[in-house]
Amino acid sequence: MRIFTLLVAVAGLVVLGATHLGRIWPLADSLAVGRLVLYAVGLLVIIALLMQRQRKMAGLVLLAVAVSAIITYRDNSGGAVAIPGPLTLYQKNMLWNGETPGEIVRDIRASGADFVTLQEVSSLNRDALAALNGKYPYQASCASQGNGGIMILSRFPLMTSDLDCSAGSGLIVSQATLADGSQLWVASVHLNWPYPFSQNVQINKIEHGLRQLDGPVVLGGDFNMVAWGASVQRVAEAAESTRVGGYWQTFRGFGDRIPLAIDHVMVPEGWHGVAQIREPLGSDHNGLLVHFGR
16 A cells, blocks of 8 residues: 555656646646646645655655645736726637527626627627627627637727738737727637647747737637646737636536636736626636726
8 A cells, every 4th residue: 555655646746747847748738727636636645645654755745736836826826916907808708609699798798898809709699799889899800710710899999910810820919099099909819629639739829929919918718728727828928918817617618517717818917907707698608807907
């Protein structure tokens, strides 16, 4: 039993360490999704080691879990100060074949958001969005990998960009001119699932595109990755933005027993913001409403 516990401890340390290597190993980013589960397993291993009087190994496992947890907490918290601002962004994956897109449209209207970032905009739900044309006269959209396209709705004038709206890139960017004359880049993101799917390949292109932007960037999207995943961190760094909010289940596809927080909103570095979670309303994703500002 002592040998078995040691083997489990060593294997757990190797896997836990691997979850932090997503920038150089795509599979590691997939493993990062289960990092919280590894912490629970680690605590059980620590108890087993202490019961077997293997205190040094127990201390090593505890140290590894603690360091990893600190890094995870830092990456999940993002960095945006939790103070609401005058601007609002509504983020939503509509679900391409959702049966009640009208409910999502009504929630967007009720939110009073200045900007809306959407994913899985399809022929089955685009007609419902037409009801928002008056409230959001400025719109930009493009095709994306997966089901449906990605879209930006805005109350403020948009200057569409030819930067990244090629089919499959998963990124659309437009520059908005605010009421005070200042400009703000707005982006909608839809990433593929991580390895063995092509999220890492997609991120390379998106990261390159975001680094070309000159000025503050706010973005919302379905990242199909938890906040501490390397792909999310790379997007934040490339956009010079910080994530808003904590760990809230936003994807309902696997049920409440696997609470995945894979939808995120990021605001420019140094800005502040507060996030609110919205109901699924026929989608398999919750919406996010963020109040942000300088």
